[in-house]
Amino acid sequence: MRKLLIIILFFSCIGNSGTQGIKPLNIIILIGDGMGLPQITGGTYANNNESELENFKNIGLIKTFAKDDLVTDSAASGTAFACGVKTYNGTIGIDYKGKEHISILEICQKIGYSTGIIVTSEITHATPASYYAKVQSRDNHEEIANQLSSKNINFFVGGGKKYFVDRKDKRNLFNEMQDYDFVNNIKEYNKSKSSKIGFLTYDDAPPSLPEGRIPSLDKLTKLTIEKLKTESKPFFLVIEGSQIDWACHDHDIDYFVEEFKEFDKTIKTVMDFAKKDKNTLVVVTADHETGGFHILGGRILKENSYIKGDFLTTGHSGDMVPIFSYGPHSENFSGIYDNTEIFKKLNEIVKK
Numbered sequence: 235m236r237k238l239l240i241i242i243l244f245f246s247c248i249g250n251s252g253t254q255g256i257k258p259l260n261i262i263i264l265i266g267d268g269m270g271l272p273q274i275t276g277g278t279y280a281n282n283n284e285s286e287l288e289n290f291k292n293i294g295l296i297k298t299f300a301k302d303d304l305v306t307d308s309a310a311s312g313t314a315f316a317c318g319v320k321t322y323n324g325t326i327g328i329d330y331k332g333k334e335h336i337s338i339l340e341i342c343q344k345i346g347y348s349t350g351i352i353v354t355s356e357i358t359h360a361t362p363a364s365y366y367a368k369v370q371s372r373d374n375h376e377e378i379a380n381q382l383s384s385k386n387i388n389f390f391v392g393g394g395k396k397y398f399v400d401r402k403d404k405r406n407l408f409n410e411m412q413d414y415d416f417v418n419n420i421k422e423y424n425k426s427k428s429s430k431i432g433f434l435t436y437d438d439a440p441p442s443l444p445e446g447r448i449p450s451l452d453k454l455t456k457l458t459i460e461k462l463k464t465e466s467k468p469f470f471l472v473i474e475g476s477q478i479d480w481a482c483h484d485h486d487i488d489y490f491v492e493e494f495k496e497f498d499k500t501i502k503t504v505m506d507f508a509k510k511d512k513n514t515l516v517v518v519t520a521d522h523e524t525g526g527f528h529i530l531g532g533r534i535l536k537e538n539s540y541i542k543g544d545f546l547t548t549g550h551s552g553d554m555v556p557i558f559s560y561g562p563h564s565e566n567f568s569g570i571y572d573n574t575e576i577f578k579k580l581n582e583i584v585k586k
């Protein structure tokens with residue numbers, strides 16, 4: 235009996251190693267909106283000089299300029315890395331000639347991936363929308379929600395419930411999305427066994443962390459990965475720490491540090507999974523830097539470290555932003571390149 239068990243184990247090991255290269259890759263993209271190098275530096279120092287990002291070996295820089303402006307917004311940069319094309323600020327999924335482009339998430343769906351999007355902004359905000367919507371104006375939230383309603387994304391989590399259920403056209407998209415389980419809180423999200431769940435966390439934009447936003451991004455990420463794992467398909471997951479940007483627009487250092495810390499925890503949650511899974515590519519980047527922030531002082535302590543600094547603008551800056559990657563094919567993401575290359579690199583990987 236024991237011999238038989240050893241033989242079975244031996245052959246099952248051979249079988250695994252033989253198919254490893256063929257098994258499609260899971261892909262997890264983490265976007266810190268507005269998380270340029272100053273936010274990473276400041277966030278790390280204020281986090282008692284620790285960040286999960288320090289564990290990445292493949293690091294690069296990306297150029298973020300938009301079609302019509304050296305300083306991009308989240309719509310143009312989101313479109314660049316979701317769809318691989320440069321466009322005007324404010325535009326989502328459509329290039330400067332007016333042509334609509336398929337996103338990497340939509341390509342993954344076509345080849346049998348499960349998909350998920352988790353954000354701390356409205357789910358219809360520019361960055362997440364770049365993965366599923368085609369609109370001339372990022373402000374058209376109700377149209378973006380309308381497009382999301384037919385995109386078959388397995389799990390989506392974010393604010394902006396009113397764009398689904400309290401619309402000018404009087405439609406209730408929840409009623410139209412019959413195959414979805416819409417949940418109201420993290421308990422229900424955890425409990426639901428549906429392979430399609432919408433969790434609209436707030437009617438409007440979710441509040442900031444200092445204002446008490448729940449549930450935490452890392453908890454949502456953990457649960458969503460669990461759900462995607464049970465789908466027994468490869469998966470493509472987008473996670474955005476949306477409010478690092480909002481904090482830097484507000485020139486509020488404590489707010490951005492809180493948001494950075496939560497995002498950093500989320501990266502750790504993803505890395506803990508990816509290290510065990512060994513078949514997941516993790517890419518962490520930003521769409522642009524926000525605020526033209528500079529660190530001008532502070533202190534690293536055992537606990538309660540802090541930073542001081544100043545902002546040059548209430549808008550974004552045109553600085554290059556870092557990109558970090560881990561897992562199979564992660565070496566493709568080091569170097570200095572244009573943000574549209576992120577789409578192209580991912581597209582090549584999933585086509586293999």
Ligand SMILES: [Zn+2]
Nearest residue numbers: 268479524550
């Ligand atoms: Zn912004």
